[in-house]
Amino acid sequence: MSRPPTHLDKSAVLDGLSASWRNIDGILRSLEPARWQANTALPGWTVHDIVAHMVGTELLLQGVPTPESDVDVSVLEHVRNDIGALNERWVRKLRTVSCTELHEMFRTVTTERLQELADLSDEMWNGITATPAGPDTYGRFMRVRVFDCWMHELDIRDAVAMPPRAEELVGPDSTLGLDEMAASMGFVVGKLGGAPDGARVTIELTGPLRREFNVAVQGRGRLVPDFGAESPTTSIVLDTVLFTRIAGGRTPPGAHADAISYRGDEAVGRRIVEHLNYMI
Template sequence: MSPARPVTRLDKSDVLSGLFASWDAIDQVVGDLTDTQWSQPTALPGWTVHDVVAHVTGTESMLQGAGPPEVDVDVSTLEHVRNDIGVLNERWVCKLRGLSHAELLERFRATTAERREALTGMGEDQWHEVTMTPAGPDSYGRFMRVRTFDCFMHELDVRDAVGASPADVAGPHARLALDEMATSMGFVVGKLGKAPDGSRVRLELTGPLSRTINVAVDGRAKVVDEFDGEPTVTIALDGLLFTRLAGGRVAVAHDAVTYGGDKAVGRRIVEHLNYVI
């Protein structure tokens, strides 16, 4: 690992408490759904609630060692499949569409139970070992924080699709999901939002998922604890709206965001918040 990409060392028990809480939250929201609700479309193109749960189940099955299933359709030709990861995800979704909703829920519970046992028993050396993650080479622990973020996002997908009560954002899964999103804000502000050198961008997340994220652009953009001076750009928005924008779940509505400082840069950053694959 180069000095520019240090290994992220995360406390195993903390991350696992969040990951397991995210699975529990999905289980809770889908456990009593009607057949009609299971078939509701979500914000993810081509996917119903059933498909979202199938995706989570398939990913955890793969991480438990299962190979990608064979399917009868060339999923790479589907409009919403844009890359190799999308192809892999879609194969699992297609395969598990053949299960009834009850069978899928049973499969989800069995698979996550296996994952809990395997992850709980994992040694510290393996937890901190560098592997390939959706964020590039990093520790297995970082990978599991990315999984927590992914599962938290999918819980929101399901809740939004069926009109369920808002997510519990007081749990460790919401905090860890936000930790993971905050880590990517240097990339979003500098690479995607093209904030000019010298920018000091403050994201003020409001509501129950509140947090302040500071990004300084000095050659390259990076997340910092504090600025040397006042921010040149401020962006204030609800934390759950920030989450949905980062995941590409909703369209940008600038009237839901408050800008300060260089508003043109702020608007450009918000328009490029969607960084998820």
């Protein structure tokens, strides 16, 4: 590894997973069968497909082999990489399962996974493994799982027109999800957004999940607590949920121009927002 390993408190991460899965379970319990077929912001996927993806991922982490597919999923337009192909094979396999049965599968596998993770040794939790963010601790991998499931909760809410109330947004899942996003902001600002050397960029997130990401660019972008006595050279201000939707490729930034404001070097800020989608 070229960076220090990410050591995370296991109980905090499990609280995040539990909260995320509990929230998703509550939404699914409220849905009539027809609403499981609502299209989501993820190309080619319905609500049913998103739940199938989450179930398949947890089954995979339990050691269940990825199913074979009836077609070459790698040629599908919305499949862009090997991880996408793996996800698609689970989705297609579970597409014929009824929403009632799939919901029960979700509840069963998430309950089992929480117990398995609670029983995991500290050595295994802190051991280095492959993660979607590159080699890091298994704990970091599970924080990625919190982030992924939190994002999918928002996907489902968007698809069925059930926006979260403020009190539903704030919790250990959203906290850890934003922590995971913070880890990529140096790359997003410095590499994707092309902020120049010497830039000090603040992404100010508003709403119930208020947070601030500060990135200093010196050769590369690096997340920092603050800029000391210096002011940001660019500030970008937008609602936290909108930030997650743009960063996740769920909505184009141009569709929300009036909801994003800038201070300082606006050209740099706009370029960063245009390249904010960093997810695979």
